[in-house]
Amino acid sequence: MKDPSRLDRGLRRHGRTVAAWLRPALDLVLPPRCLRCGDLVADPGALCSPCFQAATFITAPVCARCGVPFGGDWGAPVDEDATGLLCAACARRPPPYHRARAALVYDDGARPLILAFKHGDRTDAAGALAGWMARAGAPLLESADLIVPVPLHRWRLWQRRYNQAGLLARALAAHSRRPWSPDVLTRIRATPTQGGKGRRDRAANVRHVFRVARPIRIAGQRVLLIDDVMTTGATVEACTRALRQAGAVAVDVLTLARVLETETDAPLSE
Numbered sequence: 546m547k548d549p550s551r552l553d554r555g556l557r558r559h560g561r562t563v564a565a566w567l568r569p570a571l572d573l574v575l576p577p578r579c580l581r582c583g584d585l586v587a588d589p590g591a592l593c594s595p596c597f598q599a600a601t602f603i604t605a606p607v608c609a610r611c612g613v614p615f616g617g618d619w620g621a622p623v624d625e626d627a628t629g630l631l632c633a634a635c636a637r638r639p640p641p642y643h644r645a646r647a648a649l650v651y652d653d654g655a656r657p658l659i660l661a662f663k664h665g666d667r668t669d670a671a672g673a674l675a676g677w678m679a680r681a682g683a684p685l686l687e688s689a690d691l692i693v694p695v696p697l698h699r700w701r702l703w704q705r706r707y708n709q710a711g712l713l714a715r716a717l718a719a720h721s722r723r724p725w726s727p728d729v730l731t732r733i734r735a736t737p738t739q740g741g742k743g744r745r746d747r748a749a750n751v752r753h754v755f756r757v758a759r760p761i762r763i764a765g766q767r768v769l770l771i772d773d774v775m776t777t778g779a780t781v782e783a784c785t786r787a788l789r790q791a792g793a794v795a796v797d798v799l800t801l802a803r804v805l806e807t808e809t810d811a812p813l814s815e
Contacts, residue, residue, distance in 0.1 A: 580670045581658040590673030592658075599654035603647055603681060603803075608632040610639060611778070612646040613805065634806075640778060642770070642785045645798035646685060648677040651774050655802050663709045663773055671709075674801055675716030682769075682799040689769035689797065691762070692718050692725035695784055696755070698732040713801060714771040723769070729762045730755060730784060755784050757791035764792030775803040 577589040581596040592600065607614045609629040649655045661667040662674065679686060694710035702708055711727050718725035733756045757763050768788050770781055775798070785796040 601650035610635040641782055642798045643795045646682040647800045647803035648681040649802040651802040651804045671712040671716045675713050678799055679720050685797040685799050686721045689723050690766040692723050692769045693730050695772040696730050696732045710772045729759055731758050755787040760791040767795045768793045770798045772800045775800045
């Protein structure tokens with residue numbers, strides 16, 4: 546009997562070969578288009594030049610804890626083990642997660658791209674978006690034992706048909722060859738959307754909403770939590786608390802984008 550793992554590797558290898566042969570024909574019928582505006586581009590999963598210039602990718606220096614970019618030139622990039630510079634907010638009130646990173650600033654340049662992915666059925670963008678996240682959160686992926694998406698309530702999932710965080714988590718797991726679990730973290734109560742709420746209302750809206758379905762899957766693991774956008778951090782903080790209570794030794798957070806406060810704090814040394 547043939548080794549199933551060897552057979553699986555062979556099928557994947559032949560599948561990639563077939564895809565490479567079919568690519569030129571597919572590009573003629575369905576030419577690749579910009580993920581943001583839909584204009585023609587050279588490669589699938591790319592942005593056209595104007596849309597790329599409109600996107601604000603987050604680069605160092607950033608807060609070693611929450612990953613917020615500092616507004617000025619604050620010196621050398623922070624080290625990636627959360628021992629470098631902290632923003633004033635994290636110095637005053639450290640978040641429950643260990644580290645958070647994001648690929649993009651959620652601004653006018655990123656908003657159309659993310660809304661199309663989240664609400665416009667652009668699920669084909671997941672692989673490219675996850676690639677940006679993998680670059681932004683490379684140290685987090687390297688240390689992760691398990692990748693877990695922020696869950697939707699089952700009724701919201703039924704309405705939307707897919708969980709955008711789950712698509713990103715799956716693509717990141719494939720990219721990094723790390724295990725992922727789409728249903729170990731659950732949302733046990735339907736809540737109103739977070740849109741339009743302030744920091745306190747957002748925190749209250751998701752309090753005691755998340756539960757780990759199989760704590761044995763989490764215990765002793767370093768978990769990488771995935772979401773599309775971090776706004777105030779209320780959702781990922783609530784998820785982090787549930788994961789830590791289930792026995793996770795640490796929780797890192799990786800999002801596609803994050804909202805920046807209008808007033809940027811200067812960094813403080815930890």
